[in-house]
Amino acid sequence: MLDRSDSFLKLLFECIYGKTLSSDTFYSLAQSKLSEIARGVAELSDIYTRRRQCVSKSLLNDPLLRRAYLIYFFPCNLFKLKIILKEILAHPKGSRFLKRELRLLDVGCGPGTQLLGFLDFLAEEPLATGWLDCVAVDSLRANLQDAQHLFEQYLRWVDPSRDFPKCTLQTYLAELSQGLLLEPKRKFDFIIFGNVLNELFLETENRIEQRCEVVSAIWKQWLAPEGFLILIEPALKETSRELLLLRDLLLEKSDLKIYSPCVHSLRCPAVARENLSDWCHEDRAWSPPSLIQKIDSLVGNRKSSLKYSYAVFNRMGLSVREAGLWQSQKMAFRGGYDQSDNPADLLTGQRGSQIWRVVSEKIEEKGKSSVYFCGSEGRAKVTRLKKHTSSRNEDFKRLDRGQVVTTTGLKKKNSKDWRVESETQLKGLM
Ligand SMILES: C[S@@+](CC[C@H](N)C(=O)[O-])C[C@H]1O[C@@H](n2cnc3c(N)ncnc32)[C@H](O)[C@@H]1O
Incomplete structure (x- = not known):
């Protein structure tokens, strides 16, 4: 029995080879074509990254590259x-x-x-x-x-x-x-x-x-x-x-x-x-x-x-800002309110709070970790020293690229160096 993703790949193979395949034929065909497809993927990846001067609208006319595009x-x-x-x-x-x-x-x-x-x-x-x-x-x-x-x-x-x-x-x-x-x-x-x-x-x-x-x-x-x-x-x-x-x-x-x-x-x-x-x-x-x-x-x-x-x-x-606030409010309803959360504030944003997108991976250094935030006040490295870890900012350790977060009381050392301190409130929204 094929799982959903293999069953979907079978659909793509059927498109390429123009015939309906049983699960067994799909697996043996995929196995026999693997190195050829990999060759096409390597070639296409190289064009899309290192040889961009070769990118052209007729690229997918090449049968090898076309198969690679479809499967991968x-x-x-x-x-x-x-x-x-x-x-x-x-x-x-x-x-x-x-x-x-x-x-x-x-x-x-x-x-x-x-x-x-x-x-x-x-x-x-x-x-x-x-x-x-x-x-x-x-x-x-x-x-x-x-x-x-x-x-x-x-x-x-x-x-x-x-x-x-x-x-x-x-x-x-x-x-x-x-x-x-x-x-x-x-x-x-x-x-x-x-x-x-x-x-x-x-x-x-x-x-x-x-x-x-x-x-x-x-x-x-x-x-x-x-x-x-x-x-x-x-x-x-x-x-x-x-x-x-x-x-x-x-x-x-x-x-x-x-x-x-x-x-x-x-x-x-x-x-x-x-x-x-x-x-x-x-x-x-x-x-x-x-x-x-x-x-x-x-x-x-x-x-x-x-x-x-x-x-x-x-x-x-x-804006995705509202989506973040809304999702976090739904979570609060499901999980029971933290006494510090006022539901009305959550949807409009707490007084004095700001909303950010995390635009980097976490950078771990001795005694501190940092991440880049982007929001209406710009883009900056935001650091939390280990000694400033608190219940108000505990979401910081779970931050990941792409997350929407809200903060209150972020300390700005200068335009490029912002700090989460013990009293800074930080909440991952979505
Ligand atoms: C990399 S593929 C992307 C295909 C698909 N949208 C995806 O996200 O996987 C780029 C597509 O844009 C088409 N394309 C490139 N230049 C074009 C142009 N000037 N007019 C119309 N289509 C074009 C190509 O034929 C090709 O199918």
């Missing part, structure tokens, strides 16, 4: 979208945005990664979505064919006993720099650019401005007033910094606000003029399917976590 990059990228969608759902109004009838636009869809990510999210979350109408755009016909095929296969594969939404997909062959002409219909509730922006205008000096024009033309015409625009990019320094610059430009040129990961819509401190070496990315733990682990061991990769950069925008002014 597809399941990893799909998982990232689900984390981002869960963060939207965590907002107190979250379920309202996953309402009865949804429209989704996947730009640069490749073989349908984000489409299937969205379907898989709906399969995992008990939501009131009754109908999902998807549109997918790519410049490669073979990608659109795979996207259509996998979309249909996924709907057959997903648990038939579940009341799954009715789902439809329309694909468009389009070159993004030429504009997007879609059938005039209702606007989209979600527009996703998954790992495509870093492939646009690579040879152009003002590529951030040009990407901004492409994204703006699409969201201005197609994003519903209560919709979300989701940009996902690889976590490399170069691609992440370019995403952050694009984020700043989109905010500057429009009424869009950031939903996540940032807890503010001000300029990003990691790409401030004087800052040439910082960047920001996510790094989430996951346990890869055994086939991916085998490929990793052949290639020499380590995929015990998923790294990616992203930015989610909306026009309603909603």
Whole structure:
């Protein structure tokens, strides 16, 4: 009996090899193709990281690279979208945005990664979505064919006993720099650019401005007033910094606000003029399917976590800050209140409190540990000396990249060195 992730990989193998596979045939095929797939993964990883001058929109036309993308990059990228969608759902109004009838636009869809990510999210979350109408755009016909095929296969594969939404997909062959002409219909509730922006205008000096024009033309015409625009990019320094610059430009040129990961819509401190070496990315733990682990061991990769950069925008002014406060309030209800928590304060934020995103791993040194926070007051290293550990700041030891936290009484030694002291209140929100 295949577990869910192997059963999903079987679907991808069936797409590549064009036939239905029994569990046994799938395992023996996967075993026999392992070294070939690993070769493709090594080549593609090298292009995406060290040989970026070779990145091109026709990359996935190469059969070896295409198979590698489907078996290896597809399941990893799909998982990232689900984390981002869960963060939207965590907002107190979250379920309202996953309402009865949804429209989704996947730009640069490749073989349908984000489409299937969205379907898989709906399969995992008990939501009131009754109908999902998807549109997918790519410049490669073979990608659109795979996207259509996998979309249909996924709907057959997903648990038939579940009341799954009715789902439809329309694909468009389009070159993004030429504009997007879609059938005039209702606007989209979600527009996703998954790992495509870093492939646009690579040879152009003002590529951030040009990407901004492409994204703006699409969201201005197609994003519903209560919709979300989701940009996902690889976590490399170069691609992440370019995403952050694009984020700043989109905010500057429009009424869009950031939903996540940032807890503010001000300029990003990691790409401030004087800052040439910082960047920001996510790094989430996951346990890869055994086939991916085998490929990793052949290639020499380590995929015990998923790294990616992203930015989610909306026009309603909603922020992951409210999601953090809301989730923490729900926890307090479940666990019984700590006497120091006033529930009203929790939802609005306690008087004098600030909200941060943790944007680094924990740095352990003798007698102290530190982590980087980012919030509306900037980005700084926040340190707690061991001797300042107290019940008010005990969440500090559990801090991890990506967490949303609230503090009251953070001590600022200078603009780059902030301290959690015994009396500083610190609470992990989500
Ligand atoms: C790395 S793949 C990403 C696929 C998928 N969205 C994902 O997240 O896994 C980039 C995709 O963007 C498409 N693409 C690149 N440049 C494009 C362009 N100028 N116009 C339309 N699609 C483009 C490529 O064909 C490819 O399918």
